[in-house]
Amino acid sequence: xxxxxxxxxxxxxxxxxxxxxxxxxxxxxxxxxxxxxxxxxxxxxxxxxxxxxxxxxxxxxxxxxxxxxxxxxxxxxxxxxxxxxxxxxxxxxxxxxxxxxxxxxxxxxxxxxxxxxxxxxxxxxxxxxxxxxxxxxxxxxxxxxxxxxxxxxxxxxxxxxxxxxxxxxxxxxxxxxxxxxxxxxxxxxxxxxxxxxxxxxxxxxxxxxxxxxxxxxxxxxxxxxxxxxxxxxxxxxxxxxxxxxxxxxxxxxxxxxxxxxxxxxxxxxxxxxxxxxxxxxxxxxxxxxxxxxxxxxxxxxxxxxxxxxxxxxxxxxxxxxxxxxxxxxxxxxxxxxxxxxxxxxxxxxxxxxxxxxxxxxxxxxxxxxxxxxxxxxxxxxxxxxxxxxxxxxxxxxxxxxxxxxxxxxxxxxxxxxxxxxxxxxxxxxxxxxxxxxxx
Numbered sequence: 001x002x003x004x005x006x007x008x009x010x011x012x013x014x015x016x017x018x019x020x021x022x023x024x025x026x027x028x029x030x031x032x033x034x035x036x037x038x039x040x041x042x043x044x045x046x047x048x049x050x051x052x053x054x055x056x057x058x059x060x061x062x063x064x065x066x067x068x069x070x071x072x073x074x075x076x077x078x079x080x081x082x083x084x085x086x087x088x089x090x091x092x093x094x095x096x097x098x099x100x101x102x103x104x105x106x107x108x109x110x111x112x113x114x115x116x117x118x119x120x121x122x123x124x125x126x127x128x129x130x131x132x133x134x135x136x137x138x139x140x141x142x143x144x145x146x147x148x149x150x151x152x153x154x155x156x157x158x159x160x161x162x163x164x165x166x167x168x169x170x171x172x173x174x175x176x177x178x179x180x181x182x183x184x185x186x187x188x189x190x191x192x193x194x195x196x197x198x199x200x201x202x203x204x205x206x207x208x209x210x211x212x213x214x215x216x217x218x219x220x221x222x223x224x225x226x227x228x229x230x231x232x233x234x235x236x237x238x239x240x241x242x243x244x245x246x247x248x249x250x251x252x253x254x255x256x257x258x259x260x261x262x263x264x265x266x267x268x269x270x271x272x273x274x275x276x277x278x279x280x281x282x283x284x285x286x287x288x289x290x291x292x293x294x295x296x297x298x299x300x301x302x303x304x305x306x307x308x309x310x311x312x313x314x315x316x317x318x319x320x321x322x323x324x325x326x327x328x329x330x331x332x333x334x335x336x337x338x339x340x341x342x343x344x345x346x347x348x349x350x351x352x353x354x355x356x357x358x359x360x361x362x363x364x365x366x367x368x369x370x371x372x373x374x375x376x377x378x379x380x381x382x383x384x385x386x387x388x389x390x391x392x393x394x395x396x397x398x399x400x401x402x403x404x405x406x407x408x409x410x411x412x413x414x415x416x417x418x419x420x421x422x423x424x425x426x427x428x429x430x431x432x433x434x435x436x437x438x439x
Contacts, residue, residue: 017229017294018286020114023122030123031130034162038134041155045138049151061145064153071156072139078163079132086125089170093118096177103316104186105306107290111180111189121166121173128162135159183311183321187304191328193293194300198332201297201339211245211356212268217261218281224257225287229295232355234284235263236346239354243267246281247356252296256287297341298360301368304329312376312383319382322373323437326383329369330390336365337398366405374409378416381430382437387413389433 019025052061097112112118138152179185227250239246245266250256263281291299304325311321341362346355360368370387377383391410395403414431421427 017292021110021288021292023113023119026119027123027126030127034127034131035134037158038131038155041158042138042150042152045150045152045154048153049148053146058145061148061151064151065143065145065148068139068151068153068156071153071160072136075132075135075156075159078128078159079136082125082129082132082166086122086129089125089173090122093173093177096181100181100186103181103310104183105303105310107303107306108180108186108190110290110292111186112177115176115180117169117172117176121169124162124166124169128159128166131155131162132159183307183324187307187324187328190300190303190307191332194297194332195335197293197295197297197300198336198339201341201344209353211247212266214247214264215244215267216265217249218263218265220256220258220260220262220285220287221282222258222285222287225255225289226291227252227254227256227262228286228288228292230286230357231284232346232357235281236348236354238280238284240348240352243269245353245356248358251358251360253291253299295357298365298368300332301329301365304332305369305372308373309376312373312380319380319437322377322380322383323386326373326386326390327435329373330393333365333369333394334397336362337394337402341365362402363405366409370409374413374416377413378420381426384413384417384430385432385434386437388431389435392433393435 049061049064052058052064093112097109100112101109135152135155135158138150138155140148140150180189229252230248235246247264247266249261249264256262262285291302293299308322308325310316311318311325342359344357344359345353346357348354370390373383374387377387388410391406391413394406395410398406417427417430421430
């Protein structure tokens with residue numbers, strides 16, 4: 001097993017990633033911010049009105065009242081129509097998401113949830129609705145320039161600006177939603193997220209020194225679920241303070257239940273009384289309902305494989321989509337071919353290994369990318385030809401010590417086709433390498 005050293009992530013990175021997987025945080029933050037913005041605008045309007053009164057410039061006050069009343073009609077229309085508009089737009093969007101999940105894979109729904117455009121659009125729509133309601137409360141029924149106490153001119157202008165921003169975001173949102181209903185942009189998005197995870201992987205290996213003796217194990221005490229990520233910075237600090245080495249027992253993406261060993265404590269001083277508390281270790285482990293990209297190198301391949309398998313099912317029968325997924329799988333594996341894979345060694349600021357995190361090796365990634373697709377490709381020459389070209393390309397690209405898993409899958413595909421297709425001409429056709437499948 002090869003080892004790799006991983007730079008220590010920023011302390012807030014787990015929280016940031018968890019918030020990106022939610023859809024409530026951005027709209028809630030937008031509502032709070034727009035309320036603060038309204039308070040500031042109300043203060044500015046009040047200061048302007050007070051300044052004009054001190055100057056006895058009631059003609060200017062009357063002009064401001066006229067402008068504000070003209071804007072009031074628009075603000076009232078916005079307040080009554082915005083919530084209906086929000087409901088219609090996002091109801092249609094939910095239908096689009098459901099269609100994408102049915103055509104591709106349920107796991108692609110997270111693309112919509114994590115989409116910045118989707119969150120920004122929803123947030124601005126709600127913020128515009130709230131701002132229009134707040135502005136309406138600022139209007140004064142008194143029209144006498146000497147008696148009026150509130151002229152929400154700036155507030156009305158901000159509402160109109162928010163409407164303009166809403167329209168621009170609506171165009172961007174519709175464009176993105178239509179894009180994500182097509183297979184090309186979906187697999188491209190999955191591939192780009194996979195490359196972001198790969199880019200965080202180090203480009204150099206370690207000395208491969210063995211771990212000290214295991215002296216304790218922390219068991220999972222929380223709810224059952226998929227191991228999403230661990231708080232690396234916290235665990236490194238704890239291990240440094242206690243002078244031990246921690247090892248994550250399950251891999252990211254594994255399903256854990258209460259009682260499952262999650263973190264093993266290693267020390268070259270034998271059992272100690274001053275070991276990290278299990279509660280501290282447990283709080284550094286995040287469990288959720290499904291896998292995420294944050295620290296999961298294989299999740300992108302899992303999604304691409306799922307999309308290809310659904311496309312090859314008898315209910316869908318879309319081999320071209322499977323070929324597109326194979327294209328991206330080859331792209332990812334070619335980039336990962338020369339990188340150290342396996343266990344990640346996280347070090348403290350003195351360069352001492354403090355946390356070992358198991359990760360997928362090269363053979364694991366190759367199996368994840370090809371095993372299930374290869375099993376379904378036997379009955380479709382378009383996919384088998386693309387796989388043959390993929391195997392040949394990877395055998396030329398990967399280092400010699402990593403060719404065995406690729407060669408194994410190639411041999412298994414040849415064996416399956418030869419045992420399934422009776423005609424020799426059909427077998428030769430199905431096993432002819434072609435990067436486009438059948439062109």
